[in-house]
C-alpha cells in the first residue's frame with residue numbers, strides 16, 4: 001500500500017476466482033492443476049470453431065480433435081470389429097488420419113489440392129499437428145481461404161468413406177473440382193451473411209472537453225507493464241478553460257491494471273477534496289472502474305477495499321460525477337501515469353507541468369481531437 005489508509009483492515013480474499021469468493025469448484029481446479037507441458041488444445045479448438053465452414057463441418061472437426069471418429073482401428077480396439085485394416089485399400093490400418101488423408105483415394109485428392117512445396121510436410125504431420133497447421137494457414141486461394149477448402153475436404157473425405165461403407169453407388173466425376181466448388185460456395189455464402197449482419201463502425205473525432213461552468217474536471221488513469229506488473233497512476237485537475245490546477249502521480253510498484261486505475265481515482269478524489277473543490281467531473285477511461293464505482297462491488301472482491309475508499313470520498317458533501325471517456329480524451333492523465341514510471345515509489349503532488357506532457361496539455365486546451373473508430 002502506498003500510504004497508510006486508516007479504517008480498513010486486511011481481509012482474506014481467494015485468488016482463484018475473479019471476485020475473491022471461495023468456491024469448492026475453484027479449489028478443486030487449483031488442487032488438481034497439472035503444470036506439465038501439453039499441446040495447446042485451447043488454440044486448436046479456437047481454430048476449429050473459427051474456420052469459415054458450415055456448422056456440421058466444424059462439429060465434425062471437433063469430433064476428430066476429440067478422437068471420437070469411429071474407424072476400424074477404434075472398432076477393433078473396442079472389440080466391435082474383427083479387423084483394423086482399411087476395407088477400401090486393404091493396405092493399412094484404418095486410423096482417423098488414414099481415412100482423412102492417407103488412404104490412396106484421398107491422398108490422390110490432397111495431392112491435387114495441396115501446393116507441391118507443402119506436400120512433404122502435409123503428409124508427415126501427426127493428426128493434431130495436421131489439423132492445427134491447416135486450420136491456421138492464411139494463404140488466400142482463388143476458391144476461398146485454405147482452411148475452408150481443407151475443412152470441407154476433410155468432411156467430404158469422411159462422407160465419401162461412409163458412402164462407400166454403406167454401399168452408396170453415386171458416381172463422382174471429379175472430386176477435386178467438387179470440393180473446390182463447394183469451398184467457394186461456402187465462402188461466398190459466409191461472406192454474404194457477414195455483409196448482411198455487418199457491424200457498422202464510424203470514425204468519430206474525440207477530444208478532451210472542458211467541464212461545465214463552475215465545475216472542475218479530474219482525469220485519472222492507471223498504467224501497468226504487465227497485468228499484474230509494475231504499475232503507476234496519474235491524474236490532473238483542470239478548470240473550464242482547460243487550465244492546469246495541479247496534478248499527481250503515483251508509482252505503485254507491482255499490482256493489477258484495475259488496481260492501478262482505482263488508486264488513480266482514489267488519489268484524484270483526495271486531491272480534489274483537499275483543494276477545496278466542491279463540484280467535480282471525473283473522467284476515467286476504464287469502463288470496469290466506472291462500473292465498480294457506480295454499481296458497487298461484492299465484499300469479497302480483492303479490490304472492494306479500494307472501491308469502498310472511493311465511495312467514502314464520493315459520499316462527502318460535494319457533487320461528483322464519474323464518467324467513462326475514451327482514452328483519446330484522457331491522454332493527459334495517461335501521459336502522467338506513464339511519467340510516474342520515472343519517479344520514486346510513492347505519491348507525488350506537483351503544481352507545475354512536467355515537460356513530458358506539455359504538448360498534450362496544449363493540445364487539450366486547443367481542443368485538438370483524435371480519430372477513433374466506434375461501433376454504432
Ligand SMILES: [Zn+2]
Pocket residue numbers: 086087088089090091092098102103104
Ligand atoms: Zn485405405
